[in-house]
Amino acid sequence: MARPGAGGALLRRLRVLAQLPPAARGAPPLGLRGPAAAAASASYGTSITSAKIKVNGVPLHYKQTGQGDHAVLLLPGMLGSSQSDFGPQLKSMNKQLFTIVAWDPRGYGQSIPPARDFPPDFFERDARDAVDLMQALKFKNFSMLGWSDGGITALIAAAKYPTLIHKLVVWGANAVVTQEDLKLYNAIRDVSKWSEKIRKRMEEMYGHEYFAKTCEAWVDGISQFADMPDGNICQHLLPHIKCPTFIIHGGKDPLVPQFHAEYLHKHIKGSRIATPSSKKGDHFNS
Incomplete structure (x- = not known):
């Protein structure tokens, strides 16, 4: 549950951390230079499809672009969307x-509709929706990049559907809820205390009433895990994650202390982690 609306800057950094090819970092594709590079960049595939498809009885909206063999699902955080x-x-x-x-x-x-709600299994429900969406779009297997709540959803999906998930990148995610976390969550319950920039963006997307109501409901929804043994969200599933997993922690994340990322790294076999303590030039810790 990283800071709402903070995904853009961290995701731009992620493209470097994940060591994507030069084209993904803004360089001309396929090593082209000069006029050829300009022509290739212009036709590189800027078309983005926006559509809805019914999944588990709910019309889910998605955006799709690209034509590569490696399918990737991007999972937004609390109150987030594909575009935001x-x-x-x-x-x-x-x-x-x-x-x-x-x-x-x-x-x-x-x-929307339906309105967002947070039953005890809302993360499992999101994981099922996400996987079933990709199956409905005819992807046999795919990777997941999830942040905040989307990271938790991706962890659950990777554990429960191991034959479908190719690779996993998560940041701002946690497998448990502690008493320290509860204090952080309740500090954002009142949306009038959010920064004006983020609050305005959310109100433009949802309207004030839906935004405020859903934020309060989210705090109640995530807080219910504190009543579980050890505050468990998905800690029992981490040993079942078999795909290559990369865990990122942002040093300025105000909602997810670094110990959560370290906990994920410790309990996901073979995972790699990038934290503010990573050595300069070395983005991965074993």
Whole structure:
């Protein structure tokens, strides 16, 4: 549950951390230079499809772009959407290597109705929706890039559907809720205390009433995990994640202390982690 609306800058950094090809970092594709590079960039695949498809009885909105063999699903955070959280990635990721899908979970973005709710299994429900969306779009297997709540959803999906998930990148995610976390969550319950910039963006997308009501409901929804043994969200599933996993922690994340990223790294076998303590020039810690 990283800071709402903070995904853009971190995701731009992610393209470097994940060591994507030069084209994904804004360089001309396939090593072209000069006029050839300009022509290639102009036709590199800027078209982004926006559509809805019914999944588990709910019309889910998604954006899709690219024609690469490697399918990637981008999962937004709390109150986020495909456009608000992943606009730069939909525009700039390498569209020859990747087919990129960014979705709006039920009750978020343009996947309204239904209104967003938070039953005890809402993360499992999102994981099922996400996987079933990609299956409905005819992707046999795919990677997941998830941040905040989307990261938790991706962790659950990777554990429960191991034959479908190729690779996993998560940031701003946690597997448990502690008493320290509860204090951080309740500090954002009142949206009038949010920064004006982020609050205005959310109100433009949802309207004030839906935004405020859904934020309060999210705080109540995520807080219910504190009543579980050890504050468990998905800690019991981490040993079942078999795909290559990259965990990122942002040093200025105000909602997710670094120990959560370290916990994920410790309990996901073979995972790699990037934190502010990583050595300069070395983006991965074993």
